Amino acid sequence: MLYDRLVAGYPPDVAEQYRAAGYWIGQTHTAMLTESAAAHGQAVAIGDGRRNLTYRELLDQSRRLANGLIDELGLRPGDRAVVQFPNVVEYVEVVFALFDAGVLPVFALASHTAGDIADLVARAGAAAYLTVDSFGGTDFRSRAEHLAGVGTTTPAGRPLATVVAELDRADPWAAVRSANAESTGRSGAPSDIAFLQLSGGTTGAPKLIGRTHDDYLYSVRESVRICGLDESSVFGVVLPVSHNFTMSSPGILGALHTGARIVMVPATDARTVLATVAAAGITQLSVVPPLVTAWLDSPEAERYDVSALRVLQVGGAKLAESVARRVPDLFPNATLQQVFGMAEGLVNYTRLDDAVERIVATQGRPISPGDEVRVVDAAGAEVPAGQEGSLQTRGPYTIREYWHGASPESFTPDGFYRTGDRVIRDADGYLVVVGRDKDQINRAGEKIAPTEVEGALLTHPAVRDASVVGVPDDRLGERTVAYVIPTAAAVAAGTLPDGFAVRGFLRAAGLAGFKIPDEVLIVEEFPTTAVGKVSKKDQRVDAAAPESPGPASADPLDTDRLLADLADKLMVDRGALTGDLPLADSGIDSLQLMALLDKWRAAGAGGLDFETVAQSPTIRDLIAAVRRAGAR
Template sequence: MHWPEEEAARYRAAGYWRGETFGGLLRDLAAAYGPRPALISPTARWTFRDLDERADRLAAGLRASGIRRGDRVVVQLPNVPEFHQVCFALFRIGAWPVFALPGHRSAEISYFCSFTEAAAYICPDDEHRAYAPGTPAHVLGELPETDPDEGDPSESGPHRPAPGDVAFLQLSGGSTGLPKLIPRTHDDYIYSFRASAEICALRPDSVYLCALPAAHNFPMSSPGVFGALSAGAASVLAPDPSPGTCFPLVERERVTIAALVPPLALVWLDAAATTGHDLSSLEVLQVGGAKFGREAAKRVRPELGCTLQQVFGMAEGLVNYTRLDDDEETIVATQGRPISPDDEIRVLDDDGRDSDQGHLLTRGPYTIRGYWRAEEHNRTAFTDDGFYRTGDIVRRTPTGHLVVEGRAKDQINRGGEKISGEEVENHLLAHPAVHDASVVAVPDPYLGERACAYVICRGDPPSGAELRAFLRGRGIAVFKIPDRFEFVDAFPQTAVGKVSKRHLRERT
């Protein structure tokens, strides 16, 4: 799970890893930018000093409740300033946030709490509290704040977090079963968002719009809210990403940079033509989470009046950006190039030979060396010399930019939300009328992909509406429920008798 010491020493010598922790970083930022706005929501405005002091009080309260260094705490909160207060409070204790998404329900939350042996669950309301029976819950609005002891900043003393410690656990997209957990350290993650902020030219007068769920890696660190904070810039937290919510915020707060997934970018482009709101402050629109089609990408500059920045990355590490000074053809036709000079990229054909197009493998100063508590999966996800097999199929241009051509992994990317077909299949198999199920991606011009469930039934098939209601009752996230159901008598098979999902996809 850790980098070899020789490589870690190289990353420190290169200045990527500066020996910082999140808690210490916020302390420094509060000293440098104290009265400047850090977090803005429709109902609140926190300065850097506010965030620092509130994080201290919450850290003291959580310690008093029994949370200690190394404890895991599942965090599921909406886009509110308290989300980041919770993050920094846990960072100061040395406890690990486990970032659940707003769409997760009882099936996912109970799994995260059980698998991580969570010491607590921090959630938005009493309804969510029921998702994790047996795990102590702290509800938004009732967080246990208390005044810290005099001279007791949580990041000091013999039990303080170290820069090389795990800072938090993030969720993988997950191509099989429930998501794997990604351990990110203080050293590697601070480097990734600090370098991202530089690439995105953030400055203290920049204003970042966090329109996507704050727990996603993209709006957290690419450059995200953490990157904005590191540059002394303000972040505006939008309750939802719709133009009706975000356009007034762009106008009121003079937002300079925003990040969206492709389906939302299309909605924004359509809405911009008739909006009465002033969007002239917007300098950069980032689009990532899924491939942004070339024709749509060409619309951004003429219709929104800003620069498009394509972002292609993964919570496991590697992030690529088109640069703000790239030519227009590069911006609309590629998904960018890596953050770091020490991001090592390998593109291999199906036979494992170097190629200009093929399977993307990577290692570097902010790409993990293993999932948490997943030894068996790590043997296939990582090479013996530490390269991460991303599962993406890419083409590399002569300039080092990457063009995403598809994925090798059996995973559905529904508008940036990653769905494991196997997980949904397991829930469908619990229905008494379902003999077998296979969930695959089908193309969609709006979302990129939708989920289609092929189902073999016992006797008369239930309706699609009945199966959707059944899955909702199982407590899975709504975005994972298949968009289509097709009832068949048998599945196509490969030569070795496995279900051929490729042939199922071709049927659509």
Template sequence: MTDTLPNGFSHDAAEHYRRLGVWNGDTHWKLFRRTVEARPHAPAAVDAVRSLTWAELDDTVARAAAVLTRAGIRRGDRAIVQLPNSVAYLETVFALWRIGAVPVFSLPAHGATDIRHFAAHAPATHYIGTAHPNKHLGRVQADLARPLPDGRTLTTVLVDDRAVEPWPADGPSPETPGAPEELAFLQLSGGTTGVPKLIPRTHDDYLYSVRASVDVCDLRADDVLLVALPASHNFTMSSPGILGAVQVGATVVFAPGPLPTEILPLIEEHRVTHLALVPPALISLLNYPDRAAHDLGSVRTVWVGGAKLSEAAARRVRPELGWNLQQVFGMAEGLVNYTPLDADVAEVVATQGRPMSPYDEVLVVDEDDNEVPPGTPGALLTRGPYTIRQYHRAPEVNARSFTAEGFYRTGDIVTFVDGVLTVVGRAKDQINRGGEKVAPEAVENVLLTHPGVHDVSVVGMPDELLGEKVRALVIPRDGAPGPLKPTALKRYARGQGLASFAVPDVIDIVDEFPVTGVGKVSKKDQSLQRPASSPEA
């Protein structure tokens, strides 16, 4: 027996949560099978080409498991999943859980550098991607033909997610699901110094978070959930998300993305009752000039998270859309907070909610880890039954990210008064671009490999729609052949495998960086100021 479970919990801590009944021995495969048996003929999953009942989905999951088994995936294997929103995504994930394999969730925006890191660090044996890659995903898939640093090459499985029958093969379809305390999947955390960290979740801890989310939300059987954000996001998966819909037997409708033109027709056609958005997507919807042409009266609740929603935008939701707003503040590592559905308007529009579980522990501390008085801004630390206590295979990061008592250092600056959290800012050097976390150092390291670049400083710059954009200030190298062009640097960054959301939105060619009064580079000044005559961006 190892000293800890994959999520870092000691065996004593795990037993404590079992005695409380919050870890109840459930698994993702059991969750799926219960709903199949309870609602076999109810609609389960819909995308642009298919609509399946729960019984039909159970059959296609079994066929997917046969395909993945023939590709060599076995119980305990790690498989990177990089698929667009589709029914095929759902089939792939549950097929892996049927086999007892471990999905490594990646976003369609992740680049080859990220995917190769996941493959080496998980470690993964397989990559499951779309048979219809865009230019970005085409580069990723081409790069995976190269061996990894340890000499291995991933086995690639391409799924025709636009086909009516993407799983044509029959044959053996093993049912060897993992145990409740075993690793269920690896999720991704935005990092401050490089590629994302891997977050280990067990069946027991993660499914408790799903049940707790369902308890404080109004998602029920016969409801219709629209999945517009990337399906593999923690927010989209569990708050209450896709797995919440599976738990209650609601229908999951997949949208290709969160643009108004992508989601408004689907809301009207499928009588959507719930959807989750990041603030930029909500603001785009509020400002969309042709919104009134669509019947949106079926929607009861919109969940908004991933970044802080401005109070001004929050106040517009009920009057302009007629929907309940439930703010969600959480992290893939664990703690999730919701504004209660029955909260007064002031709490809904101006705070980020209350911890969803009575077993969530929250500390707000100063720089010396001393608790601050209620209402005083401080660093948020948290511990509880669904908050991990270690990252996957990252001892040095774990030493910085967790206290000796198992509290996770979130990097958020908050106030906490009468059980209500309000986000004030971030302590970490991290850019939150529309809910996607970008590590400035990772972007800098890529641009610094360009032969014409002398130095780079990457910062977040305020943006009304995204919250922050990625801005790079680049000092050219003396004697470089030809002038540096921002558009060429962007192409270079993409070609080096940088995630598409991390490619700088703005690149300014400068002679020097702003400095503080003590001579240090001032990233604050860089984020707020721009040269009077900025070059091509």
């Protein structure tokens, strides 16, 4: 079988050690699903409210799709295919179809822009782009048509193949799915690269991470054991399904390995999530800290029977101890499990039987006895337990190199991965995350490189200089604040950019929504250090300073007050929010909408649902929907 040079980087003697220890058992993802279908064939594997598939159906449908992709698109073993899907059943179908065909999925996020996708297609040397027609107001089909229309080609000179799943059809893959339900036999060897994940690194373009069948499925199996997942479990998918956390810790792959049932939760607001937990009997959720905070603070918190939930996993960013201690208030039967991991490999969990003080105060310990962890000082010397340092690791599921050898400086000469995290390790091996070595913002679990946002800001004709920082935020973990110095010409002409206009400029420039600053501050100069460098520390302190509260309104749901709430959340002038402005162009994200939704429900709009809010075409439609709900 001919593959491009997709080397995982494990030295042969180390690979043999991992096999001898039983970490790598020689199983592919295709073989894993085949075994689960044999053991749990008639049990429901996954559902999203539109479609349900049993294990047998998932196996058959993915095989038929694999044969169709080969016959119709001419995909070959070792090809790469960028997949961009929301949380729908079709994502799991297409991923296992690609595994069966020996094609490497490249896991884009649904939030990635058209520009992000074009860049990813180019850097991965992709032969195909697979997505849905539309979802949640995003037209994904147009991206596929654009890529095809501009003549995008593969490294072999073939035109880029594009496939769009029609979500409103009984069989969304009818145009390409084959009648042949036999395995293609092309899924490759367990030691082959199975897929490419995206790093959450500090540069603008995420690095590509090649994970083998053997190493990834080992982490899945160990996660299943540690997290208590079994065939009676119901795993709720709230985070983006292609995130490494959602995929493997233990995630959807862990659920499929054990014969559990996967439920795609349609939204992230408290009402939707808690109602789905109650209705579907969800036993395990994997979430990020801002969602936990939002749910705890929501008036919906006591309205649903969520007693089925047994494990609440929180990762992606550090969970504040004060929030961790409140989890039993919302989920009385659930054990909190803190998770600290990375797409490059190492995963740490608090254990379900750990003492409460350890669960709320640490981010866990590694999953494998084969994980080697060291915490070092600036000179590379290991520091004693209890002291802060930089985290380095190697082990049976941590990469030894990025795809095609990118960023070699991320690895030590003896094969340890430099994670970039600052941690404290206690005498028992539990880690407490205290920060990052490099300048990076962790907003609701999404990693943002300030330099990328600063570069985009500097393309604005009225911006002379820009500095972007992350500021602690109770809901987001960190919010993004941009300091902007206008050009002399803009100052002289009185045409200073405002925050709303700058955010709109970044959106039009193609910056992903989660990277657009939550706040833009127009300033005359930046604070500097003693040696003349921009003091981002002082900027963080300034941005974190509390503002004076605005005047209260007698009617919290009158139009002016609702617009003021929106302007406050978007951190723009009230006058910038015209009624005809499309909500999608306002720059508001789902976490901000959730916070407003909770506030408006508490103020009297109790019947308001998240879908109505999120799908309002314009600001005027949103205000009208809130006022109608308040008048009932």
